[in-house]
Amino acid sequence: MLALSSCTPPPDAPSRPPSGPQSAASPQTTPPTSLLVTGGTIVTMDPAGAILEGGTLLVEGDRIAAVLPTGAPLPPDFPRPSAAATIDATGQLVIPGLVNTHGHAAMSLLRGLADDLPLLTWLKDHIFPAEAALVAPDFVYQGTLLSAVEMLKSGTTTFADMYYFRDEMARAAIDAGIRAVTGPHVIGFPTPDFASPEESLAGAADFMERYRDHPTIVPAVAAHALYTTPLEAVAAAFELAERYDAPFQIHALEDPTENAQSIERSGMGVIDALESIGALRPGTVLAHSVYLTDDEIARIAATGAGMAHNPQSNMKLGVARASPVAQALAAGIPVGLGTDGPASNNDLDLFDEMDAAAKLAKFATGDPSVLPAETVFRMATMGGARVLDLHDRIGSLESGKRADIVLVDTRRAGLTPLYRVYSHLVYAVRGSDVTTVIVNGRIVVRDRQVLTVDEDAVMANAREFATRVRDVVENRGSGN
Ligand SMILES: [Zn+2]
Structure with a gap:
């Protein structure tokens, strides 16, 4: 439920200029040229519902270039990613974002x-x-x-x-x-x-x-x-x-x-x-x-x-x-x-x-x-x-789709042993089990750390807003 504010517009608050497509050109949003996710259990959500244990995901730019089964060699023309762009997903589920x-x-x-x-x-x-x-x-x-x-x-x-x-x-x-x-x-x-x-x-x-x-x-x-x-x-x-x-x-x-x-x-x-x-x-x-x-x-x-x-x-x-x-x-x-x-x-x-x-x-x-x-x-x-009518772009791990990929660590007591991946994903996994997140070919969370923004600063700003919220609520409570 969205709260409905029937109020007069507040005075303009300080704000940076709006972002536009030009942001895409900033270094922050430029994805690496290639990424490799290896060793995990890939839950593709393709039409056949394929699950590939020990498979490899190849990412080029913003797209998934290939989904390879266990042991399949990399295509000879695939640009070899740097160590930083190679993600070891051993013990993890690799799922669509x-x-x-x-x-x-x-x-x-x-x-x-x-x-x-x-x-x-x-x-x-x-x-x-x-x-x-x-x-x-x-x-x-x-x-x-x-x-x-x-x-x-x-x-x-x-x-x-x-x-x-x-x-x-x-x-x-x-x-x-x-x-x-x-x-x-x-x-x-x-x-x-x-x-x-x-x-x-x-x-x-x-x-x-x-x-x-x-x-x-x-x-x-x-x-x-x-x-x-x-x-x-x-x-x-x-x-x-x-x-x-x-x-x-x-x-x-x-x-x-x-x-x-x-x-x-x-x-x-x-x-x-x-x-x-x-x-x-x-x-x-x-x-x-x-x-x-x-x-x-x-x-x-x-x-x-x-x-x-x-x-x-x-x-x-x-x-x-x-x-x-x-x-x-x-x-x-x-x-x-x-x-x-x-x-x-x-x-x-x-x-x-x-x-x-x-x-x-x-x-x-x-x-x-x-x-x-x-x-x-x-x-x-x-x-x-x-x-959202975006199924040609996202929602599954298939060649040609945007590289929106999430790694879920199953190496903890509450997720061990693992018999059926869907059972764990729905009934046992928690958001805190997510270790790595890739959006549009760009690693945005790694080892549970957000790489794009300063999480501490974001939370500090939220706490500052909370002070203003409390003032509003308390003033109203006292009849002001
Ligand atoms: Zn709503």
């Missing part, structure tokens, strides 16, 4: 501010005032950067984001070296960055233009939800996404009252309304999709639109029903996993989310065979890539 299909990264600065409350109390008494007083470019940059560090260190290489100050979201993702699906966002009332949906969209094409060929930013358009945003504004946002053949994100049917609110606004329920403007198509991300009927599942499946399943956020906010994920998958709907915002989860560890997704489905149906481990791991990789 995980894909987080829904969240609001900057809200990490509000994590743990308030929990265990009814949604509206949580929003109105805690999150709204904090956002109204604090959300500004530097807040979004620092919060997104903090989340990017957390995501990278727990194996996420792509995240879809929906928040304010789009250029700051993109700049933080670029600085951290993580792939981000992000961009313009509309909602039916004033936000910290724009007074109206029209104002937000007025300059939005510029963002889409600047990032359309960026190596790690996928420009995308978001509309908050049909219960907060007029259908005309949702349609205008979708048109922008269509113009750029970009992903389109929207919250849909997280709450049982959403259909009634949508009918009140436009005379149509959520899925009907989205259908009426043609917004159901591949690359449209329906975040949550809990309250779907069988008929709606069939209709969505016919369009190619995808679902972002956020089991932990749903459970924590007391959504009293599990999203019908197994039915959606059976109908052919692409389904990925999402963490939702860090203030409503409260972590960004997709391994944790996989565990929760598998167990919630079994608990809700009373059937332990629902959502087996391999299915859930596919949701966190290729499924998520398909939801």
